[in-house]
Amino acid sequence: MHDGKRIGLVLHPVRDCSGAAARVAAWTTTHDVELVAGADDVDRLSLQGVTPVDVEELATSVDGLIALGGDGTLLGAMRLVAAAPVPVLGVNFGRLGFLTEVEARELDSALTAMAEGRSTVEPRSCLVVRGPGWEAVAFNDVVLARVPGQGQVEGVLSVSGRRYGRYRCDSLIVSTPMGSTAYNYAAGGPVMSPGAEGLLVTPSAPMSGISRTIMVGPVEPLSLEITAGRPAMEVDGVHSGQCGPGDVLEVTTRPDAGLLVRIADSRAADRSRVKLSLLDLPLLPDELVELVPDELRPPPAPQPTQVD
Structure with a gap:
């Protein structure tokens, strides 16, 4: 990315990231790089030094x-x-940040590292989900979730065209390796290295049928026919419609569909392991800080000098 002449910003839809956007704008100005962002975000946060563009551009x-x-x-x-x-x-700028590479306080050093060529790019696969007349991609997971009053999620799984088994559960999660630490993990599924290949199918609160996680190879297409219930479908946590009996979802894996920037000497992997290990503890986020090893804690903020 350090050789790019046009960099785009994608901003949280609610949190005020204008300060960080201004720091990125200052950096791009001194490195002969044009900075662009969605016109709605530029207007919402009154961003300076950022060219507004439409989503397609x-x-x-x-x-x-x-x-x-x-x-x-x-x-x-x-x-x-x-x-x-x-x-x-x-x-x-969120609560957990399992997937993000740097914390907000590390933004300036990350920009410097990219400018100096001290960064790499790692590919990530995605799920391609197809239904009648539509297609969606997901880098974390696709979830069929029970809607109150609409019955449990019931369906038949087929792998490479062969019937594999049936499900009756509250939710059915199809996850990439990168997304294995999300809903899949919360439902008792295994954690996979993001560099691994394949996908995971995990039921949540199964009543009958398949009750454990299945791992499917990266070139094995799977399909799920809904036999009862009207579950909601979430793509990377975003509500994307509702399914009903007779609907068939086809899921395949697309390799190298995403490219993540990795910063040299980043502590992202260490932080993620700590965050993952703390999720099951009955403590509030502020209380968890005391359990984080000293070497993984951010340095204390400098105290303002008092003038008598």
């Missing part, structure tokens, strides 16, 4: 993206450019 004209938000913002940025992937740097 943002998706097709940039050499890289910087996502300022949380994991959802990063996933949205990756989906935005899935048709023609460009490197995406995730900067965490």
Whole structure:
């Protein structure tokens, strides 16, 4: 991304990331790089030094993206450019930030590292989900979730055209390796290395049928026929419609559909392991800080000098 001449910003839809956007704008100005963002975001946050563009231009004209938000913002940025992937740097302004590469306080050093060539790009696969007349991509997971009053999720799974088994559960999660630490993990599924290949199918609160996670190879297409219930479908956590009996969802894997920026000497992997290990503890986020190893804590903020 350090050679890109046009970088795009993807911003959290609610949180005020204008300060970080201004820091990125200052950096691009001194590095002969044009900075663009969606026109609605530019107007909402009154961004200076950022060229407003429509979503289609943002998706097709940039050499890289910087996502300022949380994991959802990063996933949205990756989906935005899935048709023609460009490197995406995730900067965490959210609560967990399993997928983001740097914390907000590390933004300046990350920009410097990219300018100096101290960054790499890692490919990520995505799920391609198809139904009658529509198609969606997901980098974390696709979830069929029970809607209160609409019955449980019931369906038949087929792998490579062969019937595999049936499900009756509250939710059915199809996850990429990168998304294995999300809903799949919460439902008792295994954690996979993001560099692994394949996908996971995990039921949540199964009543009958298949009750454990199934791992499917990366070239094995799967299909799920809904036999009862009217579950909601979520794509990377975004509500994307509702299914009903007789609907068939086809799921395949597309390799190298996303490109994530990795910063040299980043502590992102260490932080994610700590965050993952703390999820099951009955403590509030502020209380968890005391359990984080000293070497993983941010340095204390400098205290203002008092003048007598």
